[in-house]
Amino acid sequence: xxxxxxxxxxxxxxxxxxxVSFALAAGAGLLVQGANGAGKTSLLRILVGxxxxxxxxxxxxxxxxxxxxxxxxxxxxxxxxxxxxxDDLTALENVRAGxxxxxxxxxxxxxxxxxxxxxxxxxxxxxxxxxxQGQKRxxxxxxLALARARLWVLDEPVAxxxxxxxxxxxxxxDDHLAAGGLAVVTSHQxxxxxxxFDTLRLGP
Amino acid sequence: xxxxxxxxxAALGLLRRDLLLALRRKPDALAPVVxxxxxxxxxxxxxxxxxxxxxxxxxxxxxxxALLATMLSLARLFAADYEDGTLEQIALSPxxxxxxxxxxxxxxxxxxxxxxxxxxxVLALQYGLPADTIAxxxxxxLLGxxxxxxxxxxxxxxxxxxxxxxxxxxxxxxxxxxxxxxxGAGAVDANLAGTGAAAHLSLLGACLALAAFFAPWAIxxxxxxxxx
Numbered sequence: 020x021x022x023x024x025x026x027x028x029x030x031x032x033x034x035x036x037x038x039v040s041f042a043l044a045a046g047a048g049l050l051v052q053g054a055n056g057a058g059k060t061s062l063l064r065i066l067v068g069x070x071x072x073x074x075x076x077x078x079x080x081x082x083x084x085x086x087x088x089x090x091x092x093x094x095x096x097x098x099x100x101x102x103x104x105x106d107d108l109t110a111l112e113n114v115r116a117g118x119x120x121x122x123x124x125x126x127x128x129x130x131x132x133x134x135x136x137x138x139x140x141x142x143x144x145x146x147x148x149x150x151x152q153g154q155k156r157x158x159x160x161x162x163l164a165l166a167r168a169r170l171w172v173l174d175e176p177v178a179x180x181x182x183x184x185x186x187x188x189x190x191x192x193d194d195h196l197a198a199g200g201l202a203v204v205t206s207h208q209x210x211x212x213x214x215x216f217d218t219l220r221l222g223p
Numbered sequence: 224x225x226x227x228x229x230x231x232x233a234a235l236g237l238l239r240r241d242l243l244l245a246l247r248r249k250p251d252a253l254a255p256v257v258x259x260x261x262x263x264x265x266x267x268x269x270x271x272x273x274x275x276x277x278x279x280x281x282x283x284x285x286x287x288x289a290l291l292a293t294m295l296s297l298a299r300l301f302a303a304d305y306e307d308g309t310l311e312q313i314a315l316s317p318x319x320x321x322x323x324x325x326x327x328x329x330x331x332x333x334x335x336x337x338x339x340x341x342x343x344x345v346l347a348l349q350y351g352l353p354a355d356t357i358a359x360x361x362x363x364x365l366l367g368x369x370x371x372x373x374x375x376x377x378x379x380x381x382x383x384x385x386x387x388x389x390x391x392x393x394x395x396x397x398x399x400x401x402x403x404x405x406x407g408a409g410a411v412d413a414n415l416a417g418t419g420a421a422a423h424l425s426l427l428g429a430c431l432a433l434a435a436f437f438a439p440w441a442i443x444x445x446x447x448x449x450x451x
Contacts, residue, residue, distance in 0.1 A: 067315060070451040093317035101308030107247040108240070119236025122229060122317045146247075 026075035053221030096168035102159035106148035133164040152179040233318040234326040241330035256338040259292040263346040281350030282411035298389040300379040321439040336368035359414040367407040373438035380445035
């Protein structure tokens with residue numbers, strides 16, 4: 020499904036990584052590891068199509084993602100380092116705004132259910148600015164509960180999560196992979212999933 | 224397994240979100256119109272109460288005031304979304320980015336452009352402009368402020384992530400604002416001089432048509448570059 024061939028990423032005139040190739044089939048997960056500054060986030064941004072690689076190509080179903088355009092973006096869910104939440108909106112409003120952007124608007128009840136699954140139902144009507152870091156992360160990850168995308172690309176999803184949050188994330192990833200989804204995740208901690216993730220190590 | 228999304232819902236959702244954010248941050252949202260009122264009210268105090276002089280400078284002062292007030296709010300147009308990661312989600316939305324960019328520009332105009340049009344007639348009274356001239360002023364601002372929002376958004380997108388972006392936006396956008404200023408203030412002047420404002424207003428309308436056609440495309444290109 021997802022294939023990367025000979026990816027190279029440059030920062031200025033420094034090569035972050037080169038020759039990164041892998042293929043992910045349906046139901047497979049990839050854990051990207053590496054030291055700080057090894058280019059994990061850069062690799063993920065290339066995979067979702069936010070930045071172009073210096074060399075190499077990312078292909079989905081055998082076609083380059085640049086040519087697929089919105090067809091590819093419909094298949095991808097991206098959770099970046101920042102939570103993509105608006106501090107002035109409530110968690111509920113944030114979830115609904117995010118779902119509408121992803122092309123699948125949801126009603127209040129569905130958004131509330133998604134927040135309940137990530138364990139922040141009680142904070143649904145609070146402005147996000149008043150939430151703790153972990154609660155913000157949970158509210159951001161509520162978009163996993165609503166997603167229909169085949170490929171999840173998550174940058175440090177476990178950051179700021181407590182043990183309960185970790186368990187929820189692991190179970191959600193397992194369900195996603197079991198349903199034939201794909202996941203590319205960066206994490207400094209083990210993911211605690213039942214499904215086995217291939218490991219890709221960046222840097223020396 | 225291709226499924227059709229809902230571009231209209233995505234664009235309207237983004238528009239509603241931006242309006243809601245403006246409502247939650249009223250001081251920020253009111254800044255342009257307050258600035259406009261202050262500038263337009265200080266000029267008569269500064270140049271003295273001579274009716275003939277005030278009537279001469281009125282159209283220009285009001286238009287420049289509206290222009291600068293719009294510019295005041297441009298720096299934050301995409302910057303807030305850029306900083307909290309929402310812009311990445313917008314760029315990765317399966318719906319067309321030009322449509323989402325247009326929704327953001329529409330929200331910007333509703334929040335900081337439309338209020339200028341609404342208060343302009345009151346401010347025009349300070350300059351002793353006759354009623355039919357005020358009507359032309361409102362018409363020119365109604366056509367002109369969307370141009371300011373559209374063109375300004377290109378500048379805001381181009382300077383995204385650059386340090387000192389606020390000043391840079393002004394430098395990028397000001398030359399592009401000149402046609403709107405010339406035709407807008409010109410329309411009001413022409414009405415005052417009795418030569419009819421139709422020609423100027425038509426040109427201003429042409430500016431709006433051009434901007435509405437090209438700006439979303441330019442904003443999209445600039446945003447994609449900014450996110451690389």
